[in-house]
Amino acid sequence: MKLSIRSICFIAMFAAVISVLSILTIPTLWGVPFTLQTFAIALAGFVLGKKCGTASAALYVLLGLVGVPVYAGMKAGPGVLFGTSGGYLFGFILMAFFSGLAFDIRGKQKNKAAGVGLSIVFAAVGLACCHILGSIQLKFVAGTTLLYAFSVGSLPYLAKDIASVAAAYLIAIAIRNALRKANLLAE
Numbered sequence: 001m002k003l004s005i006r007s008i009c010f011i012a013m014f015a016a017v018i019s020v021l022s023i024l025t026i027p028t029l030w031g032v033p034f035t036l037q038t039f040a041i042a043l044a045g046f047v048l049g050k051k052c053g054t055a056s057a058a059l060y061v062l063l064g065l066v067g068v069p070v071y072a073g074m075k076a077g078p079g080v081l082f083g084t085s086g087g088y089l090f091g092f093i094l095m096a097f098f099s100g101l102a103f104d105i106r107g108k109q110k111n112k113a114a115g116v117g118l119s120i121v122f123a124a125v126g127l128a129c130c131h132i133l134g135s136i137q138l139k140f141v142a143g144t145t146l147l148y149a150f151s152v153g154s155l156p157y158l159a160k161d162i163a164s165v166a167a168a169y170l171i172a173i174a175i176r177n178a179l180r181k182a183n184l185l186a187e
Contacts, residue, residue: 006184007052014044014056015063018092019070027073033085034157035072038130039164041092042123045099046172047179053100057093064089084153087137091130098126099165103172123165131158 045053
């Protein structure tokens with residue numbers, strides 16, 4: 001994938017946004033904190049599209065893996081990525097892809113309502129991927145059942161995550177319009 005300087009800058013900028021929104025956390029007893037990461041990941045996908053949005057999420061995960069303290073609670077390293085909450089970090093890459101795909105498809109639809117409907121479906125698929133991967137890894141790392149892992153690692157977050165993705169979608173529309181007016185958005 002050949003990237004322009006502008007695309008590289010947007011990828012880096014959104015990796016930074018994801019990092020900043022990961023710093024503030026509310027810890028939980030089961031090791032998966034409440035954060036604004038899902039909002040930031042969805043926003044990156046919605047604004048940047050599937051290729052650059054996915055690249056920004058992957059860059060975020062990679063930065064944390066090599067030791068930059070960008071994960072929730074300013075943590076980093078392979079211990080976090082392969083720990084109780086690491087599956088969600090892997091899921092963020094898929095979530096960014098599907099959120100970006102949602103906006104890529106939305107822009108190609110002549111019927112606005114159909115475009116919004118498809119965006120909702122793809123964003124939901126991305127969020128589901130994130131929760132499924134997170135629950136599976138939590139199950140194996142914690143040595144528990146998948147049902148228990150889902151009930152403590154995903155279920156308490158679903159309402160917040162759905163609201164976060166919806167807010168990211170609405171904010172992304174405004175950001176994309178502003179970038180388009182400033183002639184900064186490559187279509």
